[in-house]
Amino acid sequence: MSPRTALLAALLLGAGACSNDWRTDMWYQPSLRPEDAPRPQPDRSVPLGAVPHYESRDDTEALANPVAPDARSLARGQALFLARCAPCHGPQGHGGGPVSRYFPPAPDLAYATVQARSDGFIWGTISYGGKAMPPAREGLSVRDRWDLVNHVRFIQGRVHAP
Numbered sequence: 299m300s301p302r303t304a305l306l307a308a309l310l311l312g313a314g315a316c317s318n319d320w321r322t323d324m325w326y327q328p329s330l331r332p333e334d335a336p337r338p339q340p341d342r343s344v345p346l347g348a349v350p351h352y353e354s355r356d357d358t359e360a361l362a363n364p365v366a367p368d369a370r371s372l373a374r375g376q377a378l379f380l381a382r383c384a385p386c387h388g389p390q391g392h393g394g395g396p397v398s399r400y401f402p403p404a405p406d407l408a409y410a411t412v413q414a415r416s417d418g419f420i421w422g423t424i425s426y427g428g429k430a431m432p433p434a435r436e437g438l439s440v441r442d443r444w445d446l447v448n449h450v451r452f453i454q455g456r457v458h459a460p
């Protein structure tokens with residue numbers, strides 16, 4: 299036997315010894331497959347940038363408004379209202395926006411029923427929607443939504459422009 303043939307024979311023997319586990323597909327591997335459940339998070343861990351989680355406006359009813367209705371908040375609230383809410387609630391917030399012709403009409407925000415809502419409930423309506431109103435939180439920070447609550451209170455005549 300030449301040294302070359304001996305080497306070849308040794309290699310073939312070695313390959314033969316593990317032939318059963320010589321996978322040619324990527325199915326059997328230690329990594330997680332798409333259909334596997336994610337690994338559970340470690341006990342008592344908290345995600346980075348965690349914020350409280352609410353399901354609907356019923357959960358936010360008791361939240362207190364942390365943003366004072368100062369000039370800055372009211373100006374921001376009004377700008378956001380004109381961009382996001384006026385199509386349904388009208389530019390003054392008293393209903394009759396153009397979308398209301400094709401959608402369940404959006405109410406006058408100065409109605410007594412809306413006046414009686416808590417700030418937290420209005421914040422939750424903006425964030426998670428109402429019975430017919432779609433959620434409006436996309437692209438709005440928590441603070442933006444409190445500025446909108448302040449503007450709704452301005453529409454209701456309950457806070458006044460400084």
Ligand code: HEC
Pocket residue numbers: 379382383384385386387397401402403404405407411412415420423424427428429430431432434446447450
């Ligand atoms: C697509 C149309 C639409 C848009 C956009 C919209 N709303 Fe509404 N909104 C409604 C309708 C319809 C209702 C009444 C039925 C309901 O509660 O869902 C309503 C109800 C409300 C109420 C009263 C909730 C209650 O039950 O007392 C508030 C407050 C309100 N909207 C604020 C806003 C604010 C602020 C924005 C902008 C961020 C906004 N809405 C954007 C359609 C809209």
